[in-house]
Amino acid sequence: MCSSARDDRLVNESSGTGPDDKRQEETLKKSGKTTDAVRLTAVRKVYGKRDSQVVALDGVTTRFDRGTFTAVMGPSGSGKSTLLQCAAGLDQPTTGSVMLEEHELSEMNETELTELRRDRIGFVFQAFNLLPVLTVRQNVTLPLRLAGNKPARGRVSKILDQVGLGERSHHRPSELSGGQQQRVAIARALISDPAVVFADEPTGALDTRTARDILGLLRHASQAAGQTIVMVTHDPVAASYADRVLFLADGRLAGELDSPTPESVAERMTHLGAFDDDGPLPRLEPTRKGQR
Amino acid sequence: MLQLALRTLRFRAGIFVAAFIAMFFATAIMMACGGLIETGIRTAVPPEQTASADIVIAGDQEYHDSGGDPDEPPILPERVRIDAGLADTIAALPGVHQIETFVFEGDPPAGTVDAIGVQAEPGVDVGELRERIDAELDSRTITLVGDERGRAELREAMESGVTVMALAGVFTAFAILVSVFGVASMLALSIIQRQRDLALLRAVGATPRQLRRLILRETLLLSLLATALACIPGRFLGGFVFDRLVAQGIAADGVVFHQGWIPTVAAMVVAILAAVAGAQGAGRRASRIKPTQALAEVSVEGKMIGAGRLLLAMIVLAGGTALTLVTIVVMSGPLTPATGAPAVILLAIGFALLAPVLTKVTTFMVQWPVRAVGGATGELAVLNARGRSGRMAAVMGPVILLTTVSTGMLYLQTTNDEADRQSFAENLVADAVVTTEDDFDPHLVEQLSNLPGIAGASEYVASVGFIEDPPDSSPMNEGWTLQGVTAEGAEATTPVEVTAGSLSDLHADTIAIEDQHGDKLGVDIGDTITLRMGDNTARDVQVAALFSAPEDYSTLLLPADTLAAHTTAGTATRILVTFDENADPEQLVADLERVTAGADGMAVTGRDVLLEEYDDQKQTATLAIYIMVLMIAGYAAITVINTLASSMLARRREFGLQRLAGSTRGQVMRMVGLEGAIVSVSGVLLGTAAAAAILVPVSIKRLDSVLPAGSPWIYASMAALTILLTLGAMLLPAWRVTRGRPAEAALAIE
């Protein structure tokens, strides 16, 4: 469903240069940094109070380069969602630093983080992505309007066309299928032309065919529009759409794989012994650091 | 954001129904009260006898030198008459076409009339003529025009206007309080119910401030709609209540109900402000929602109780306690509800604010019986009640309010009534009363007191007056009770103990007062006191006796004929008779009847007639309290139903899942029933505790008893009603949402 005609539309309409080039130039000017969109350094996240502490992330250092599509994999409870939330400024790490472009997230307050999120970050969750009272179009333009900007008509229609929902823009989420709802979520994530799109198991609740559509859209966004995508999944096939796979176990990085195929991912997973397809039960014991 | 607010209201109307109804009723009540206040301020009485006069000159029934609040001068109890000689002066004024004098009641003393009607010459400006007339009048005479003219005929109008305004003012204050609280608790619930939506908004870029604004906008839109619609019942409710007040004799028949645009608009503004105030807490709560909560499968409960709420609860409880103390100290009479009722409300709100904490305690207490009765279902009910203490607290608030307000206010009333009646009965020494329709034979009192077995007899005249010199602020500036007595029979027919001088010296311009009162004023036997009598004339009287009397007596004794001259009736119409201690009352009543049989229109009755009369007067105040309780309890009941029903409807998905997991519909209903039992029993317990906080000290102080006066059935029926209401409000909607197939419900968007 991602025809080449649509590819063209994903490129920023007004200027001749691609948005990616432009952003890169700006960033280079501001920070003198190079190609990473997000950089995590020694990120540690501990939930709960003294006697019921859970270490969800235990010193994670990694980076997501501009225009790349990264899949984050790991058994349930390994800290994937937590990693995503910390990287996206939805939550603050207990210690460690998260840089998004030139912004140090741990130094920002809630309002600054929110403003950063709506301008520079897009989200797709597994479910409950949309406000049930708003139409498709209103959901998609929500981040822009929260920022006080008037969405350009043409751009909204283009994005809705890209995700194949041009016809459905005045429907409400309850009138859409699960796959269609996820596509609306992707359109919303892309509307503000963000630096990074984070997706937490975006295909987790979908059938294989629909899931493939969604994954295609995400890959397309990274390849054609130079968007940085970070996606949590535990499906090897889904992971194979990415440029790189990050493996997580017990809140720690447990390996990386470039140019993954479903087979290589599955092999690495069994190799790591962390999980099979049916998966052992979440291994909670090692992540619980009891009271000292 | 406005669009989001609008669409939320449109498509998730369900979660706002409760807040909407709260605002709607509060506004309608406030409009009605506004109408009552306007009616009181205008006190418009279309003239009947004076209809042909352009200007009516009459005595000022307000006493302006009481030293109290100048905006609420006491209303004098007797007809204030005017100098008949004034008629000639007025008739001579330019522009006066014709004058007419009026007497509306009683037999005015020579040289006085009740009113003078002035007809202006054609073409003369009434306003200017009125100014010319006013220039001729002293400060105790006033001019009336238009619909004021009837006030001269209907003297009660002013007094009733004041009562109606006071009542309406208290109602309004309650409506505002309950409305702020109701809206706050219902909005809080609506926030809990769409936590995920709000978290998603935060995730995609809404700042905490934007969420606060969203809640505020929703509330504003909702309150605009609710207040606008409330105009419809608001128009009629005021007139309806006023008619009831007239029917009960609280408002004077003849006063016209007026509800212009001012009360309507003012009520709308106040209701909107109250709603906005109520939305503040909900907005703060919404802005605290974390964006990651959008991802959470189950909504996680936040902190048990915020510091702000705790602080507010403490302030409100402190206010309630302070008012309770004032109530205990001020205690008696019609003023009790003025501080007692707000004290009850504040205590109720304080407890309701603490509900999140208190709920834990009560749920803990009732868990064993619920588990014992319900088994696995009971277990689930307890877990639900515990796991959702935020939601529990939101629904518990109105239950507490309902219990506390209804039982607290009713028992406060019955307790004070009982105490007042007890002290009235104690102060009433007489055993029989002889009444006449016009005048007594001057020797009758003496004749009666000389009958065998009679301890004493005295004429009885009652009025109200003020002490002007030495300066004295009478109790609450409402004046002293003046009682006219016959010197010889005074000692036997009053509860006083003479400490200096003698009551038998009470002739002509004399007075007897309480010795402590005399000390306070610095007067002794033989000193002169200037009194302002009930008909607004001043009179110098000499202290003839000092006495000690029971607490609350606050009565000054004067010679009956001296006092009678300053009453509307002009004469005494009652004789109090006290029997000897071991005399046979029936025999004596028969004796009295025999002696009085010769004269026309005389009757002999027991002392009960005075008690009954007292009860009749009390009825006015009691009825007002009942209306108040009914209004607030009704409102709280609506809140209970609303809150519970909407919280049940929001659990459709949860019930669906539970049924998919193997619960039968019956088991779900049983679980809800047990949850209802936890909520209602806990709420009633807490509400009772809040009511006890004021009732116990007041009962101890006034009745020397821990328990308040009044039938235990009031409590039993209130508690039963609250429990039934709670259960009904939970079970009916739960039954409705579990009607469909479970799978459908489980997949529904919340």
Ligand SMILES: Nc1ncnc2c1ncn2[C@@H]1O[C@H](COP(=O)(O)OP(=O)(O)O)[C@@H](O)[C@H]1O
């Ligand atoms: N809000 C939270 N409070 C307490 N513990 C949490 C919270 N969120 C996640 N955790 C714990 O942190 C660990 C990592 O969770 P998560 O990042 O959700 O894992 P994944 O997404 O890989 O399944 C788990 O042990 C989980 O129980």
Ligand SMILES: [Mg+2]
């Ligand atoms: Mg996860």
